[in-house]
Amino acid sequence: MTPSPLRLVVIGLGARARTWLRVVAERDDVQVVGLADPGEAALKAAATLFPAAATAADAAGLLRQVEADAALLVTPPGGREAQIEACLGAGLDILAEKPLADDVGLAARYVAQAESLGRKLIVGLNFRYLPVTVALRQALAEGRVGQPEFARFTYERWRDGQLPHLNKYPLTMDQPMLWEQSIHHFDLMRHVYGAEPLRIDARTFNPSWSMYRGDANVSALIDFEGGMFVNYQGTWAGGVDRLDFDWRTDCTDGVLIQREMFSDLVAARRTEAEYTPVPMAPHEPWLTDARALLDMAVRAFTGQGPLECSGRDHLQSLLMLAACIRSSDRGAPVSIAELREETDQQEKSA
Ligand SMILES: NC(=O)c1ccc[n+]([C@@H]2O[C@H](COP(=O)([O-])OP(=O)(O)OC[C@H]3O[C@@H](n4cnc5c(N)ncnc54)[C@H](O)[C@@H]3O)[C@@H](O)[C@H]2O)c1
Structure with a gap:
């Protein structure tokens, strides 16, 4: 010890x-x-x-x-x-x-190095540690409105990457939205649904007014094991200077909606016209x-x-980023298994 x-x-x-x-x-x-x-x-x-x-x-x-x-x-x-x-x-x-690396193969190498040396x-x-995430995960686990079957996750932000208090390297990354921001969202999906992704059909692109060299937009339809679908839209180059967050999960008996990035979780059963706030612990942003x-x-x-x-668990979320990039390039859905096999092969031959 x-x-x-x-x-x-x-x-x-x-x-x-x-x-x-x-x-x-x-x-x-x-x-x-x-x-x-x-x-x-x-x-x-x-x-x-x-x-x-x-x-x-x-x-x-x-x-x-x-x-x-x-x-x-x-x-x-x-x-x-x-x-x-x-x-x-x-x-x-x-x-x-996060992200552990800007390349899944490299991240897998770090994980293997740490494991071989017995380091954590x-x-x-x-x-994952936001009270709103804890509350959403618990509501899903308790089946408060039944079992989740599909969801819509939108994160629409004008992120002025030139602001003095923000990092500058994302301005020149190939896929800044994916590696820097969507990584949190994809990890949250895996964490709260307790399910692994199987297949992703995605398009990444950059609006004409984007200040980022790489793609600031990600649209993806993600199939999870157990038949769950998530429709995702993320942007750092939204058309208005604000951050709009909306994550709605439709379940067998109702919906759960997180309406703000750090708070505001509500639920409704199918026949209820009004949403009921889901209680959560108090929160000081970022702290x-x-x-x-x-x-x-x-x-x-x-x-x-x-x-x-763990780094090993994180590789699953990084594979989702890689799948989005490949799917967008290929113009077709990509299975996570395809990318996982490639990463495993690389790890074995390293
Ligand atoms: N979890 C979150 O909410 C969150 C929020 C912001 C940033 N981040 C992450 O934190 C990490 C850093 O982001 P940031 O916003 O602080 O970036 P930043 O560019 O503001 O700061 C990075 C710092 O690392 C230093 N640095 C570069 N190479 C170094 C080296 N070889 N050895 C020592 N220092 C070196 C730079 O000089 C710089 O001061 C990124 O992985 C980013 O994604 C996470």
Whole structure:
């Protein structure tokens, strides 16, 4: 068992790390012993919060200076090879921000590396820990309005990727909506329905006014095991500057509708004209979910609780992204099994 407090290094100190540093600082059982980022300003700002922590431009340099138990990886998903290698090489467990990589084969390689070294690898799927997600999953599991058979999931947002507080790398990614945003949505579908996807018929595209080089739009019809269908539309280049979220699940006896990204879950039975709010725990945007995810990770790393959001589980959601891309290119549905076999082959021959 790892001695308490858990000695943590934080690799990548950009936009997302600000939330992480805040929630990490709240815990007595976590000690930030190291900080890494090639940007001097980011490093300096983080070091003011944790003055005793060692600092370096990258993970390898940091881990030559300091001993740690776990790493929080908050870097862009592309190009994490050296970071993962340095962390695993130093015997660290890892909590990595989603997506684990910008390529399924590469993500599978990280998972295999961690497993072969007996290290724990968790992916930061914070949306699973939102009280609204907990309430929706519970309502479905209890069969509050029967069994789900089909759903419509829409996420329509104008995301100004030039805003100073937002990361910039998605502006030049091939498929920014899929890798950066839909990954949360696809993971949520698997999580709340407790079912794996079988087949996806998708089209990705970019509206003429999009500021993203790659496709900002994803439309997909997803077949899940057990006969469940989800009709998905996601965009970062919506026609109006707002974020509209609507996730409606039609069940044998009624519907469950999540009308906002962080809250507002309602239910109705077939003959009820009015929706009834589904109660949920209070929530502070971005913090409640990050705290709960961190709590799970600390407990899993220190042998005090189960590991959730494993890297291996995450591969299933990444396969959904890859299936969308292939389906759009091919102009036809793509089975998840086709992509899974390819990834398994790559893993075996690596
Ligand atoms: N779960 C969520 O809700 C959520 C929200 C935002 C971002 N994210 C994820 O967090 C990750 C980081 O996103 P961000 O918004 O912070 O991006 P960002 O570009 O704002 O920050 C990334 C930081 O990593 C640093 N970096 C790059 N290469 C590095 C290396 N080799 N070693 C150390 N540091 C390095 C950069 O200098 C930068 O400061 C991404 O995977 C993103 O998808 C998750």
